[in-house]
Amino acid sequence: MPQTKSRFVVAVDGPSGSGKSSTSRGVAERRGYAYLDTGAMYRAAAWLVLQSDLDSSEQELVSKLIEQADLGIGTDPAGPRFTVNGTDVTEAIREPVISASVSAVATNLAVRELLIARQREIIAAADPGIVVEGRDITTVVAPDAQVRVLLVADPSARVARRKNELGGVVGDDDVRDQVIRRDRDDSTVAQFHDAAPGVTVVDSTELTLDEVVDRICELIDQVHAGSGSPSS
Numbered sequence: 001m002p003q004t005k006s007r008f009v010v011a012v013d014g015p016s017g018s019g020k021s022s023t024s025r026g027v028a029e030r031r032g033y034a035y036l037d038t039g040a041m042y043r044a045a046a047w048l049v050l051q052s053d054l055d056s057s058e059q060e061l062v063s064k065l066i067e068q069a070d071l072g073i074g075t076d077p078a079g080p081r082f083t084v085n086g087t088d089v090t091e092a093i094r095e096p097v098i099s100a101s102v103s104a105v106a107t108n109l110a111v112r113e114l115l116i117a118r119q120r121e122i123i124a125a126a127d128p129g130i131v132v133e134g135r136d137i138t139t140v141v142a143p144d145a146q147v148r149v150l151l152v153a154d155p156s157a158r159v160a161r162r163k164n165e166l167g168g169v170v171g172d173d174d175v176r177d178q179v180i181r182r183d184r185d186d187s188t189v190a191q192f193h194d195a196a197p198g199v200t201v202v203d204s205t206e207l208t209l210d211e212v213v214d215r216i217c218e219l220i221d222q223v224h225a226g227s228g229s230p231s232s
């Protein structure tokens, strides 16, 4: 989708626990941009399926259900809120039951088509800019973004971060399922392990969150300074 010159789009992809959400929010807050968590959209869709009588294997019915739903997608980096048919699901979509079931909805290609169209509408309406994070943003949703980043981190760091985030109440096997198994399932429909041409790889394993935000802001500055594509 072509973007107007004045709208600045930062696309961030990467596996679970690489730091996409925290980093993207940090960049958006620093620059006064909107923030779109596309994973939250798939989580909201998974929440709706769990509330219904449908099984996620009933792919056509699931996509119809999601097509007819009213999804409210917040883009405030200070605390985006999400609603499904008027119900606030912001906290509910972070529950382990959603993390465990979301890939089954996210691998439904008809659902992806619906949500990608919505993501492009949100990007097109952003002013003056937006940071968009997910798995297929640099490659499918916004391949013409001015800054495109693949954020990676060693699997052990990603599992440790997620474990820490969940406050130790979730067992090691469940954390590994949420990170490693989910990435394996998700990577059947989105390519986020290798950088596409023109995408800058940022490895956050040995960097603090602030350092990663700095790095992406530097890439934005390079584009503003007219030094062209900041790919490395």
Ligand SMILES: Nc1ncnc2c1ncn2[C@@H]1O[C@H](COP(=O)(O)OP(=O)(O)O)[C@@H](O)[C@H]1O
Pocket: 014, 015, 016, 017, 018, 019, 020, 021, 022, 023, 161, 162, 164, 165, 204, 207, 208, 209, 210, 212
């Ligand atoms: N560079 C970093 N160093 C240490 N911890 C980080 C870093 N980036 C993110 N985190 C932490 O790791 C966890 C997962 O980060 P998150 O942004 O949710 O990743 P993702 O969106 O890629 O799944 C969070 O608890 C976050 O605070």
Ligand SMILES: Nc1ccn([C@H]2C[C@H](O)[C@@H](COP(=O)(O)OP(=O)(O)O)O2)c(=O)n1
Pocket: 015, 016, 017, 021, 038, 039, 040, 042, 043, 099, 102, 103, 106, 107, 133, 134, 135, 136, 137, 182, 186, 190
């Ligand atoms: N653009 C996207 C974003 C997320 N997904 C899938 C992949 C994940 O299993 C779910 C939830 O994504 P989310 O970014 O919240 O996942 P994390 O828990 O941050 O790792 O959605 C996707 O397929 N495409």
